[in-house]
Amino acid sequence: MPEVVNTRRCGCKDIYIAIVNKNTATEYATATPIKLGRALNAKVTTKKTVESTESDDTIEETFESFDSIEIEFDVNKLSPEQKAILRGATYEDGFLINNVDDQAKEVAIGWRARQTNGKYEFVWYYCGKFNSGWDDQYETNGKKPKTQTDKMKGTFYGRQKDGNTSIEVDETFLLESHNDAKSSITNWFSKVQEKEAA
Numbered sequence: 001m002p003e004v005v006n007t008r009r010c011g012c013k014d015i016y017i018a019i020v021n022k023n024t025a026t027e028y029a030t031a032t033p034i035k036l037g038r039a040l041n042a043k044v045t046t047k048k049t050v051e052s053t054e055s056d057d058t059i060e061e062t063f064e065s066f067d068s069i070e071i072e073f074d075v076n077k078l079s080p081e082q083k084a085i086l087r088g089a090t091y092e093d094g095f096l097i098n099n100v101d102d103q104a105k106e107v108a109i110g111w112r113a114r115q116t117n118g119k120y121e122f123v124w125y126y127c128g129k130f131n132s133g134w135d136d137q138y139e140t141n142g143k144k145p146k147t148q149t150d151k152m153k154g155t156f157y158g159r160q161k162d163g164n165t166s167i168e169v170d171e172t173f174l175l176e177s178h179n180d181a182k183s184s185i186t187n188w189f190s191k192v193q194e195k196e197a198a
Contacts, residue, residue, distance in 0.1 A: 005117070005172055005173075006116075006117075007115045007117040007119070007172055008115060008116050009113050009114075009115055009121065010113075010114055010115060010116050011113055011114030011115075012039045012040070012041050012042050012111060012112075012113050012114075013038075013039045013111065013112060013113075013114065014035065014039065014111055014112050015035070015036045015039045015042065015073055015075060015109065015110075015111040016033040016034060016035050016036065016109070016110050016189045017033065017034060017036060017082075017085065017086070017107045017109050017110075018030040018031050018032065018033040018034070018107060018108045018109075018110075018191075018192050019031040019085065019105055019106070020105075020106040020107060020108060020126075020127055023106060023127055023159055023160050023161075024160055025160050025161055026161055028126070028159050028160075028161050030108050030192045032190075032191070033108075033110065033189050033190070033191065033192065034082070035189070036075050036078060036082055037075030037076045037077045037078055037079075037082075038075060038076040038077075039074075040074040040075060040076065040149055041073070041074045042071065042072065042073040042074070042111055043071070043072045043073075044069060044070070044071050044125075045069065045070040045071075046066075046069050047066075047067040047068050047069070047070065048064050048065065048066055048067055049064065049067055050062055050063070050064045051063050051064075066158065066165075068155050068156065068157055069125065069128070069155070069156040069157065069165060069166075070132075070153065070154070070156075071109060071125060071128065071153070071154055071155075071156055072151065072152070072153045072154075073109070073111075073151070073152055074149050074151045075149060075150050076149055076150070077149070077150055078150040078152075080094075080096040083096055083150075084096060085105055085107070086104060086105070086107070086130045086152055086154075087102055087104060087134070088102040088103045088104045089102050090102075103131075104129040104130050104131040104154070105129070106127060106128070106129055107128065107129070107130070108124055108125060108126050108127065108128075108192045109124070109125050109128065109156075110122070110123055110124035110125065110188065110189065110192065110193075111123060112188065115171075115172060117172060119170075119171035119172045120171050120185070121168065121169070121170050121171070121172075122168065122169045122170075122171070122184075122188045122193075123166060123167070123168045124166060124167050124168075124188075124192050124193050125156045125165060125166040126156075126158075126159045126164060126165060126166060126167075126192065127156060127158070127159045127165075128154050128155055128156030128157060129154055129155060130152045130153065130154035131154060131155065132152075132153040132154055132155065133153070134150075134151065134152055134153070135151060136148075167193055167194065167195065169181045169184060169188075169193075180195070180196055
């Protein structure tokens with residue numbers, strides 16, 4: 001049983017995305033990850049449906065099923081190329097062109113979160129689309145200037161070949177024997193990480 005530790009999450013940095021090139025019943029592959037703007041925050045909401053059967057005036061059994069994962073992130077600024085990937089838009093010759101027929105690309109997303117003990121949590125979510133729209137805010141430059149940031153919201157789900165939705169490593173709880181996990185976090189963003197088969 002792992003010991004209780006005195007640490008909490010206190011940061012969010014290095015948000016990366018990778019275009020999903022293959023997501024089939026037998027194969028999952030992505031492009032090389034690219035870093036988005038400087039991270040401000042990320043929020044993950046996992047949704048499940050729970051149903052129950054009843055007998056003898058009590059709950060006999062419960063059944064749960066996965067619905068989806070909603071991910072929102074906020075960065076200081078997205079480049080036009082990054083917006084084109086996330087929105088499914090077109091970027092040509094310096095012009096970002098949004099069209100009613102745009103379809104968001106399927107991507108993986110990952111980041112790391114610092115803890116108060118100086119160690120990090122690392123995560124990759126395997127499959128999703130930032131297809132929930134976006135807000136662009138503009139405000140006059142008054143006596144106290146306010147800045148605006150780029151926010152996106154999307155829906156993530158299990159990949160087809162195994163149903164896996166994400167992979168995480170918490171550096172705080174790594175043991176001496178966790179060699180593969182320790183190795184993976186040294187290059188966490190070089191690729192979308194997988195646990196090597198035993």
